[in-house]
Amino acid sequence: MNFRRSDGPADRAESERLLDTARTGTPPEPTADPLALLLAAAAAPADPGELTGEERAVAAFRAARANPAPAAAPRPRHRFRVGAVLAGVAATATAGAAFAAVSLDRNPEPAPPPVPATSGSTGASGPGTPTHSGGATPSGGPSGGIPSTAPTPGGSGGPGRPADAAQLAGLCRAYLAKSDRQRARALETDVFADLVSAAGGADRVEDYCLALVPEKSPEAAPPEPASPRAASPKPSAHKATPSAPAAPTRRTGRPTTAPGR
């Protein structure tokens, strides 16, 4: 029908015009060339079928209004990423550093989950309420020790269940990050007592943790641990199969996705 064009817009300027026409939503004349019609069709007004998510979006809007995220909210992933790196370092270091991971989970920054449906939403971290602010440095030092001086995570009483869940998840990550040998020892410590009881016994901790710690979460985006010591499983590695103790290269089970941006 329209033989005017043999191979589309002759130059960028013409393309720009076509695109600008399409984006203004002006209905093309029926006799417009096929490309213009195609662009107009692509930019056609909404079809009702495209708006089916409206109520859900509005519900999210209401929830966000009711429970506004703190200013820090736009970058939750960053926080988690840092946490993951630190936790990774910590887990590499020793059992003692397990604490770091745990207290990191209860992130210093006040980021109360905006919506009741917390778990899984902000990624694996599920930041509980911060009780220890900031003190999350993996200071344990590389001595394969049992944490002695650290505050007991279970005791510090997160308010209600979410915090507990977050703590348990943190403990799980710390636990899963350990080598087989370290695990057994770790479970005898007070630090992991809550975990053991939550799991219903030391022998069930592993299954419990594998179930509890999501193997991948949209937001959780620990990048490669920058540390050269990274030759250890990541804290969230769900597949830390108990094999060679302290196996240096157990990074295969890296379950998480790449950084969000």
Next chain:
Amino acid sequence: MTGELNEAVAAAQAGDEEAFRFLYRSLQPGLLRYLTALVGADAEDVASEAWLQISRDLPSFTGGEFRAWTVTIARNRAMDHLRRQRRRPALPVPVQALSELAGDADTAERAGETIGTDSALALIASLPPREAEAVLLRAVIGLDAETAGRVLGRRAGAVRTAAHRGLRRLAAMLQRTDADQSSDQAGGATPPRPRTGRGRQAPQAPKAEPADG
């Protein structure tokens, strides 16, 4: 239009739910179409995630082009989604859409006549990714080349070039199909706003609810 949008943004930031609905209705179709090119059949889910984030982060939007802000969020969610699937983000051509195009080919191949939204999008999605994104951001989302460049992290000139190449490729596709149809149809009877029924857009119940964070 943009002024209207900005007003609605301000009102929504102040808590006006109707304004938020307006934003949704204005922006969702474009986002969904763009996302369909990026992630195929998962576009609705990804769009849903994007709206959760938009709702949450709306207070922190400080001005600028709101369309660009939302489409950046949507794009990031799409990239996350693709990573999650361990697919290469560089391969956004939704195979489903293309095979549906074959089914929908009656429409697509009457190129000079009517082409439906779905078919048009499927054709665009079949372009090389960069070109497809450039065309969609410009024509469907409605950004100018500079803003589209910011969304894509590329220079405006690169976006113009990609869009231009994409259009030429599309024109060639159309011509091919047109020629196949031994084109002696009069173009006069064409409804100005062609749309097909969007059968495949069957509103599925959202299963992925999380992501408030």
